[in-house]
Amino acid sequence: MRRPVALRLSAAGATLALAAATGALMAMPEAASAATGGVTGYATQNGGTTGGAGGQTVRATTGTAIHAALCGRADSSTPLTIQVEGTINHGNTDKVSGGSCNTAAGVIELKQISNVTIVGVGGGAVFDQVGIHVRESSNIIIQNVTVKNVKKSGSPTSNGGDAIGMEKDVRNVWVDHTTLEASGGESEGFDGLFDMKNNTQYVTLSYSILRNSGRGGLVGSSESDLSNTFITYHHNLYENIDSRAPLLRGGVAHIYNNHYVGLSKSGINSRAGARAKVDNNYFEDSKDVLGTFYTDAAGYWQVSGNVFDNVTWSGRSSDNNPAGPDPQSNTSVSVPYAYTLDGANCVPSVVSRTAGANKGLEVSDGNCSPQTPDPTDPTPDPTDPTPDPTDPTPPTGTNLSLGAGSDGSSKASGTSYGDVRDGDMGTYWSPSGSTGSVSIKWSSATTVSKINVREAAGSTGSITSWKVSNADTGAVLASGSGAGVITFPQASLRKITFEITGSTGTPKVAEFETYAG
Structure with missing residues (x-):
């Protein structure tokens, strides 16, 4: 019967002792490593x-x-x-x-x-x-x-x-x-x-x-x-x-x-x-x-x-x-x-x-x-742009979310993905935990360059980090902290995702508005 091997994480000596006992050897700094400079594709x-x-x-x-x-x-x-x-x-x-x-x-x-x-x-x-x-x-x-x-x-x-x-x-x-x-x-x-x-x-x-x-x-x-x-x-x-x-x-x-x-x-x-x-x-x-x-x-x-x-x-x-x-x-x-x-x-x-x-x-x-790739080549810089987190200028024009579809990663009991596109600040979507995503989607390509994430009463300020992605391609359009108006380079897409990656409580997104400009 196999028995778990216990390991104390706080002591370097314990780590070395376990490594020796289990067949792990500490490598010298000049040892060969993975050629991480070659990463390609969606990764x-x-x-x-x-x-x-x-x-x-x-x-x-x-x-x-x-x-x-x-x-x-x-x-x-x-x-x-x-x-x-x-x-x-x-x-x-x-x-x-x-x-x-x-x-x-x-x-x-x-x-x-x-x-x-x-x-x-x-x-x-x-x-x-x-x-x-x-x-x-x-x-x-x-x-x-x-x-x-x-x-x-x-x-x-x-x-x-x-x-x-x-x-x-x-x-x-x-x-x-x-x-x-x-x-x-x-x-x-x-x-x-x-x-x-x-x-x-x-x-x-x-x-x-x-x-x-x-x-x-x-x-x-x-x-x-x-x-x-x-x-x-x-x-x-x-x-x-x-x-x-x-x-x-x-x-x-x-x-x-x-x-x-x-x-x-x-x-x-x-x-x-x-x-x-x-x-x-x-x-x-x-x-x-x-x-x-x-x-x-x-x-x-x-x-x-x-x-x-x-x-x-x-x-x-x-x-x-x-x-x-x-x-x-x-x-x-x-x-x-x-x-x-x-x-x-x-x-x-x-x-x-x-x-x-x-x-x-x-x-x-x-x-x-x-x-043969050069293992010293740096890993390509992430292609995600880092725009200004929020734009205080209120959006103008038509809210493209009205009449669109919506889905997401999870939803808390009593909330709905559809509540972020109904024009009603009294209804809202919350993820099942402190993080999660909600998306607006259309049946054909739609041009978007600005969104307005509006939190419901009692939730203002709870979103500490987020990113906005083109769900058609996986490209990150913007990232930052706090809700509000978010701008990014104009994108033609069928689905756009607002992902909450950090929060201080339970986020409540009342409206996920989308605009062409």
């Missing part, structure tokens, strides 16, 4: 993804040592890089206790933490039948590791059968140069290789291999779980996968320069209102590589520059809507970050030389030529 948004940059570096050779490193921090947000070498398995992955961690045996548990990098070094890091679980966490980098044969049934089990799984209020994760693989499908005890659910956002999967599995990965656990969005997949190899490459339920995904080989049932499955931007991918020896499958809840796609090499397409029916044999765009998706496309014809070559663990972290230069 660059929402403040960016830097992982453990600027913090301590620890070497770990067991799963218990990884947990010990997490538990040895001053608090759950202290930056930390964990360099992993060797095989992580059930026999060496125990629970460790501490105030800066929430771990469990038999799974690498990144739960209720932030600012952590896990990177394979030396002879490589293999997580054998042990999954990596990210829950209620943010700013996480997982790089240069192999995760294989994680099971949800049979023995041993880990992480619900997901190689890497993210769920419940996860933000800003970059998974890069990993190899994620199984040895069969659900009937053999395996589940997804790369799953996101229950409000996971701003994730990039890059230069990775996903293979030999029934399920590549999903975004959204069901057609009512539509809170997951802003995911980028690029320069990945999907090989010998039945389906879910990926399965998208709601949200926005950017899928470019990936190589798909041997998809036996379906590939990119856009459902339940999801919108996928699908650029310059190479699909080979596969079936139904893009469309809406196994449901009548339609999803959408924008396609350009893709190659379909020996791809077969099934017929259309009420719950089967393949995009081919001549895929055409049925939506438009804009992304808020810069990126460079390799030509689709060279994608197989570039991906074969760069994707996966232990490939030297090489990336494409955008001209079909792999190169």
Whole structure:
């Protein structure tokens, strides 16, 4: 029977003693680290993804040592890089206790933490039948590791059968140069290789291999779980996968320069209102590589520059809507970050030389030529502008929220999302806790450059920090503190979100007014 390893966080000597006992070694400052300068895609948004940059570096050779490193921090947000070498398995992955961690045996548990990098070094890091679980966490980098044969049934089990799984209020994760693989499908005890659910956002999967599995990965656990969005997949190899490459339920995904080989049932499955931007991918020896499958809840796609090499397409029916044999765009998706496309014809070559663990972290230069990134390159500055927090000038013109739709992340009992657009200061929306978001949405693109957040009586001054986002793209339009009139560069969008990130009590938003200027 495994016993928890206790850790006292306040004493450096105790931390070193536990590290030695569990297989963790303190690394020298000049040791190799993750190439955080290469972060791309949606993980660059929402403040960016830097992982453990600027913090301590620890070497770990067991799963218990990884947990010990997490538990040895001053608090759950202290930056930390964990360099992993060797095989992580059930026999060496125990629970460790501490105030800066929430771990469990038999799974690498990144739960209720932030600012952590896990990177394979030396002879490589293999997580054998042990999954990596990210829950209620943010700013996480997982790089240069192999995760294989994680099971949800049979023995041993880990992480619900997901190689890497993210769920419940996860933000800003970059998974890069990993190899994620199984040895069969659900009937053999395996589940997804790369799953996101229950409000996971701003994730990039890059230069990775996903293979030999029934399920590549999903975004959204069901057609009512539509809170997951802003995911980028690029320069990945999907090989010998039945389906879910990926399965998208709601949200926005950017899928470019990936190589798909041997998809036996379906590939990119856009459902339940999801919108996928699908650029310059190479699909080979596969079936139904893009469309809406196994449901009548339609999803959408924008396609350009893709190659379909020996791809077969099934017929259309009420719950089967393949995009081919001549895929055409049925939506438009804009992304808020810069990126460079390799030509689709060279994608197989570039991906074969760069994707996966232990490939030297090489990336494409955008001209079909792999190169080694400079780990000293600074992480790109967050693209979020920092405008003046509020504008005292009252807005003029038509309040565009009147007659629009609304939704949000949560609502307290007795309140409604619709109360922020009814013109009545006597009704209001409150989140179920001290933070949360509410959105105004339209059926077509609407120009907005100013909003007025009006608090209900008894709540004035309770909002201490917020951000305003273009919910179509994930771009942050403004951030600051206090309610009132907020201005930002003119944006054309279908949905705008006001997210309360800090408050002194229970916020009460009576009106979320929107204006063109």
